Amino acid sequence: MKIRTARFGIGxxxxxxxxxxxxxxxxxxxxFANTDAWWNSIPAEIRPSKDQPFYHLFAENAxxxxxxxVSEQNLELDDSGIPMRHTQVRALMVPDDAGMYRWKVNAGIMH
Known part of the structure; x- marks a missing residue:
């Protein structure tokens, strides 16, 4: 079994x-740790391999x-510095000076 280190971390x-x-x-x-139905919904020609990190995101678009x-191969760091507007990010996390987010201490989440 090949051991991989995730490229991205929480926050x-x-x-x-x-x-x-x-x-x-x-x-x-x-x-990969999602359902086969989810996996099969991705067109075969762009379906990523399962043997890489997959990330759960509080996501937003316009x-x-x-x-x-999302699979690791489809992500890159966003260094735009634009604050996230996602409701769950604002409720559960706070931005730090490096442009990342960390869990709020009082959000009821233990990490």
Whole structure:
């Protein structure tokens, strides 16, 4: 079994390489851990391999906020410095001086 280190961590602001959205990482799976239905909904010609980290994101685009599940190969750091407007980010996290987010102490989450 190949051991991989996740490129991004909790609180990193990332953007999708192809689709116009960005998000804050709130959880990381060391390899694919979603349903087969989700996996099969991705067109085969662009389906990423399962043996890489996948990230749970508080995501947003110009129209809406949502939760996204994205493979590492499709993400890059977002160094725009633009604050996230996602409701859950604002409720559960605070920005730091490095442009990342960390859990609020009183948010009821133990990390």
């Amino acid at each position: 990193d602001v990332v953007r999708h390489r192809v689709h116009p959205f960005r998000g804050v990482v709130f959880d990381v799976d060391p390899e 129209q809406t906020e949502y939760i996204a599940y």
